[in-house]
Amino acid sequence: MDLLLSFFNSLPNAVGQGLIWGIMAIGVYITYRILDVADLTVDGSLTTGGAVCAVCITMGWNPWLSLLAAVLAGMLAGLVTGLLHTACGIPAILAGILTQLALYSLNLRIMAIGDPNAATKATLALSVDNDQLLLSSRYIRYTTLENPLVLLIPVTLLVIALLYWFFGTELGSALRATGANQAMARAQGINTSFGKVLGLVVSNGLVALSGALLAQYQGSATNDMGRGAIVIGLAAVIIGEVLLSRVFRNFALKLLSAVIGAIIYYAVITLVLRLGLESTDLKLLTALVVAIFLAIPYWKGRYFSKHFRRGGASHA
């Protein structure tokens, strides 16, 4: 009973975290599902978003402007990965790892900006009392306008609405075609390299937005806040798909299912923590969950293919 009670008590926080990571998961959805690229930049660009936003806020910038600066920094990171991949011919996964590694050093430097006593910093604390923040986990159970959900829900819906519009435009359709079939896209005059770069830019902009919100929510930017972010993002995307893909067919709803996946992920994490696991065990757990959910469709496909041959391209 105590367990259940404490679980329900911490549910609002799981929803708050889930919404923030849900924006990150939407970014992962764009690269992983739409562009068919596994982009590992995100572990670095999430932190970059948090670091840039925290630095701007401590320097007294308007928090909305700080959020915008974080998004632009994330987009820049995506641009670097995109150019490493398309202009330098480096495989996408490796390009992402290179940017992520470089960002590790950069993020330490970014967090020390404005501090004359330090060249690098691994944490940058934000205080909801002294700094101008848009949201804080302190108010997650308040029933006032200070509750972070009041900001997070509209922001998430706005992101989904913007992406829904964008992927319906000529440019957005070209991006989807690039992910679906590059040979076809090129034959239809689509610059697939540009499409991949643009997708990585948009995706990492969203990831940085998520990092910026997270830094404010938890009251600090830390150099390891993005570690394993890609796996959490994938977990959210996959959980959302497994649970909702039969019901949610519309593109906007598919993006929403990634957010719901992230909320469920954090609810489960909260429950597991209450059951006595250490928070340091979470990465192991997340990796296991993602591995299993990725393996299931593969196993299913192998099992069924023994009984009948799928597809009919050459028989039709």
Add this chain to the structure above:
Amino acid sequence: MLDIKGVSKTFNPGTINEKAALRSVSLHLEDGDFVTVIGGNGAGKSTLLNTVAGTYFPDAGTITIGGVDVTRLPEHKRAKYIGRVFQDPMTGTAATMQIEENLALARRRGASRTLRPGITRAERGEYRELLKTLDLGLEDRLTAKVGLLSGGQRQALTLLMASLVKPKLLLLDEHTAALDPKTAAKVLDATEKIVQRDHLTTLMITHNMRDAIVHGNRLIMMYEGRIALDISGEEKKKLTVEDLLAKFGQATGSDEADDKLLLG
């Protein structure tokens, strides 16, 4: 319309896998020419088509389409001038996108992609009418994912997409080879109709000698990276498979044609 001058292409130069796929090939197509291309495996047919399409650049020579030198133009830029149908039905369309979305992508070939809507209501009506001409029942399935279509349906759709914006040049790379004979005949029929209707300059590779003889106004046969035979006009109209084999033997001093070509 198409001018290929002295085009050569060697794969894996300097290695034991070195393969001279094209040896100084020159070919000129007049506006409205429908040229069929035959030849055994490794004769250079696909390399010729892919070099024209820009999949890769030639080592030497120039390619001009409608007076524009495209030799060094990347694939997506020269797509403005070229409609293509591939051998593999999976290649020409985006399986995870809807029929109408695929058509809408093709409608914008050669135009810049902006933030305007990817497809408009007016287009949908137009696509429905166009799909009716294929007579495959696709006009009622505009929002179906292309991945659900059969190989023949996908090739017919790709053909429609290739001609949606009238191309200066239509490239068909054994586009019926992966289909069963009945479906292949239907797709070839649709090809003939579209080429005639739009008066398209066409280069069609086929593995079937009879198809190569029946279709088009000119036939070329490739052998070891060169054009070994070039037959057009009255001579082509009277051509038989036996004639073709005999001519090929004379031109190359080889009797390889019999097995290599007939087996495809």
